[in-house]
Amino acid sequence: MPPVAMQPEMVGDCPEFATEQVRAARRRYVRRLAASMALYLVTLFAAETLVKTGQTSGLFLWALALLPGLAIAAAVGALGFYIAAERDEFIRMLTIHQALIATGLTLGVAAVWGFLETYGLVPHIAAYWLVFLWFLGFAIGAVVTRVTHGSWGTIW
């Protein structure tokens, strides 16, 4: 009878760190992000339709003007909650790297553009474009983490 090869010892799983919990944070983030984006599209459509045709005033106008921005803020909040809830430390680190790259890019562009605008060299842009720039920076950050750490981090 041939000798049975000894399998190196292996202790069981780590149930307190079940992969399902890791994936749950990601699923919650995707759901919240999708809900925020849907709310943004609906409220933006309502604001563009009603405000620009002059059909609103007073508190209703305030509400319509606030909602698209709050929907974008909710998307930023969803990312923040995701970072706090993500139990995979490597993915969490990459996502924070991405956020730092995005923040650096946004603050840098805001500072330079602000002075150029003050001295009349460039046109005025609405502040909400900075948020879109931040998400562009977040995507650039994913490319950077792919190069530096071999993983895309959080793409969306």
Add this chain to the structure above:
Amino acid sequence: MKNRIKVLRAERDLSQAALAERLGVSRQSVNAIETGKYDPSLPLAFRIAALFALPIEEIFQPD
């Protein structure tokens, strides 16, 4: 930090995905640790050591 995770994993005939599943992390995490692109935290290093039933210093060594 150097580590022997790739060898230990191969000895136990475990894929990166299977090890990641047991540790409760992503496959990318296991790959990044194996290739030296990421040094795990102390709690994760202890979980890896516990999983392989080895002292931590037999898995991780300083460069």
